[in-house]
Amino acid sequence: MAQFHTLSIKNIHRETAQCITLSFNIPEQLKQTFSFKAGQYITLKTTINGESIRRDYSLCSSPKSGDITVAVKEVEGGTFSKYANNSLKIGDTLDVAEPKGRFTFEPLATATRTIAAFAAGSGITPVLSIAKTLLEEEPNSTFVLVYGNKTTQDTIFLNELLALHHTYKERFVIQFLFSQAQEPDALFGRIEKSTVNLIVKNRYKHVIIDAFYLCGP
Numbered sequence: 001m002a003q004f005h006t007l008s009i010k011n012i013h014r015e016t017a018q019c020i021t022l023s024f025n026i027p028e029q030l031k032q033t034f035s036f037k038a039g040q041y042i043t044l045k046t047t048i049n050g051e052s053i054r055r056d057y058s059l060c061s062s063p064k065s066g067d068i069t070v071a072v073k074e075v076e077g078g079t080f081s082k083y084a085n086n087s088l089k090i091g092d093t094l095d096v097a098e099p100k101g102r103f104t105f106e107p108l109a110t111a112t113r114t115i116a117a118f119a120a121g122s123g124i125t126p127v128l129s130i131a132k133t134l135l136e137e138e139p140n141s142t143f144v145l146v147y148g149n150k151t152t153q154d155t156i157f158l159n160e161l162l163a164l165h166h167t168y169k170e171r172f173v174i175q176f177l178f179s180q181a182q183e184p185d186a187l188f189g190r191i192e193k194s195t196v197n198l199i200v201k202n203r204y205k206h207v208i209i210d211a212f213y214l215c216g217p
């Protein structure tokens, strides 16, 4: 049985018209309980219109940051995502279960490897945590991200990803795809077999990709 802890919201940031990030205040005595591996998720529980609601959200912060941050994308007709995007305020409380999940990445400072990830929409959340962890903690490794969205406007973490690329240069390669917009340097369409072939068999054919992470909405 998941054990929940009542945590207050420390910050809310609007990422796109349909997505917010929220972070929590973690009391000192719960810091250990809320330590996590990159890629893990938390379960949020609250009562909406008299109904108890529980939903899972991947942590997008890196374990080293000490932050517990999730991104919630509003889905049409969605109970919790609509409530989070439109009603939650800083200082409100939610019941939060400790991080869990096996979609993880564990850094090894001495490793020299290439990790590739294919993400679409809100699937970027655990991948961002994993990418930041590799970039910060494995100085000889490279991360290749293929990230699909409809347009730049609904691309969650667009600015943060571009800033990471600016910092880490060729250690953090990003290939954007947009299905409803033509953008310079981006591919048009959705992630499909030809996208995977382009990255793995063409651009990176001389590189051994040590692990792949896939995450969709």
Ligand SMILES: Cc1cc2nc3c(=O)[nH]c(=O)nc-3n(C[C@H](O)[C@H](O)[C@H](O)COP(=O)(O)OP(=O)(O)OC[C@H]3O[C@@H](n4cnc5c(N)ncnc54)[C@H](O)[C@@H]3O)c2cc1C
Pocket (backbone or CB within 6 Å): 041, 055, 056, 057, 058, 059, 070, 071, 072, 073, 074, 075, 076, 077, 078, 079, 080, 081, 082, 122, 125, 126
């Ligand atoms: C491990 C994990 C990690 C996740 N990480 C993230 C994340 O990082 N970010 C994120 O945004 N989401 C994430 N999700 C998804 C998230 O848990 C929620 O499922 C999502 O936010 C929708 O919840 P909701 O309450 O808004 O929608 P819900 O109320 O659950 O509705 C979902 C959809 O079902 C439809 N629906 C509801 N009831 C019915 C019905 N009776 N008949 C037909 N259709 C119906 C709704 O219209 C809506 O389109 C993750 C899920 C998992 C399992």
